[in-house]
Amino acid sequence: MLYLDDIKVEFESQGFRGTYLGISPEKDKTVLFFESNRSTKSVRCPNCGGSVYIYENGQVNLKDIPLWRGTSHTCNFFIHRYKCNCCQETFTEEIPFKYPGTRITYRAANWIKGFLQQKLSIKAIQELTGFHWDTIRKVQREIMDEAIWKRENDLKKEGYKPRILAVDEFAIHKGHSYATCVMDLEQGDILWVGKGRAMKDFEKFFEDIPSDSLSAVIAVVMDMNASYNKLVTKHLPKAQIVYDRFHMQSQFGRDVLGVVRLDEARKHKAKAKEILADIPEDADKETLKSLKQEAKAEKQEYSQLKKLRWSLLTNGEKLSERKTEHLQSILQDHHDLAVCYAMKEECADFMR
Numbered sequence: 001m002l003y004l005d006d007i008k009v010e011f012e013s014q015g016f017r018g019t020y021l022g023i024s025p026e027k028d029k030t031v032l033f034f035e036s037n038r039s040t041k042s043v044r045c046p047n048c049g050g051s052v053y054i055y056e057n058g059q060v061n062l063k064d065i066p067l068w069r070g071t072s073h074t075c076n077f078f079i080h081r082y083k084c085n086c087c088q089e090t091f092t093e094e095i096p097f098k099y100p101g102t103r104i105t106y107r108a109a110n111w112i113k114g115f116l117q118q119k120l121s122i123k124a125i126q127e128l129t130g131f132h133w134d135t136i137r138k139v140q141r142e143i144m145d146e147a148i149w150k151r152e153n154d155l156k157k158e159g160y161k162p163r164i165l166a167v168d169e170f171a172i173h174k175g176h177s178y179a180t181c182v183m184d185l186e187q188g189d190i191l192w193v194g195k196g197r198a199m200k201d202f203e204k205f206f207e208d209i210p211s212d213s214l215s216a217v218i219a220v221v222m223d224m225n226a227s228y229n230k231l232v233t234k235h236l237p238k239a240q241i242v243y244d245r246f247h248m249q250s251q252f253g254r255d256v257l258g259v260v261r262l263d264e265a266r267k268h269k270a271k272a273k274e275i276l277a278d279i280p281e282d283a284d285k286e287t288l289k290s291l292k293q294e295a296k297a298e299k300q301e302y303s304q305l306k307k308l309r310w311s312l313l314t315n316g317e318k319l320s321e322r323k324t325e326h327l328q329s330i331l332q333d334h335h336d337l338a339v340c341y342a343m344k345e346e347c348a349d350f351m352r
């Protein structure tokens with residue numbers, strides 16, 4: 001009877017000889033053993049070009065494509081370590097099957113690339129292949145680098161120069177720090193990403209990108225972050241600065257509407273407190289009741305205003321009838337808030 005682990009392999013490839021296929025007793029792991037059959041005479045010292053001798057043997061394991069589903073397959077290489085006869089430099093024999101910077105074979109890397117091109121997530125690929133997350137990430141990164149390099153080269157050949165840029169910040173590391181990103185709004189390409197969001201961080205963009213490639217820029221879109229416009233005016237004096245509508249609206253909502261609303265709300269809270277503090281000790285039952293009711297009404301106003309944030313920020317046309325009525329009744333009693341709200345609606349209309 002022939003046992004699977006009795007199968008003999010005999011083949012040669014790229015300086016190595018396949019010698020044996022090992023299969024684990026559970027049949028879930030296979031190992032293909034390779035030995036170096038490179039003649040020492042053909043190897044030269046990379047440092048001085050002198051002749052070398054083998055001073056040690058080593059072993060390297062590379063993950064490979066499984067021989068069958070649900071198992072793992074490794075290629076085990078017995079390799080030579082050489083020492084130079086002249087300069088004593090030591091170095092290790094290279095394995096041509098090894099995908100650079102990883103512990104997998106080229107074949108396995110191509111397998112991963114196939115999945116990545118099908119837009120599978122890293123987690124899904126990890127489950128399918130059993131390879132390490134970092135390995136898959138590394139292959140993915142290389143695909144992206146290659147694509148970016150090709151795109152850059154194509155644009156360079158065309159003599160393309162961006163005309164309309166957009167700069168914005170975004171949160172990284174779960175919001176603990178920020179990065180700044182510059183995009184070409186017409187082509188949708190990301191031109192530059194830098195750590196941080198301060199003025200000095202964005203300044204690096206102008207250091208990194210040659211000014212010649214920015215010579216066609218006519219406009220830069222940004223939020224109202226003061227440091228961006230100062231730098232654009234300094235480095236691209238001919239470019240128009242365009243404030244992003246959504247940023248403006250959200251900033252108005254937060255810094256104007258929001259502040260005025262909380263201010264008005266606080267006034268009611270203070271008023272309620274004042275009423276309660278001023279109740280005379282000898283107040284009769286009737287007066288006491290009416291003052292307490294008055295204070296209660298102020299508190300209600302306070303909590304209504306506190307809850308009004310969403311209705312104030314939503315586009316007026318999208319509010320339900322009930323909500324609109326409620327909002328209008330509150331605005332009637334709060335002049336400042338009503339003015340700000342009208343400005344917000346007008347502003348949105350104007351930019352629509």
Ligand SMILES: [Zn+2]
Pocket residue numbers: 045046047048049050084085086087088089
């Ligand atoms: Zn040498």
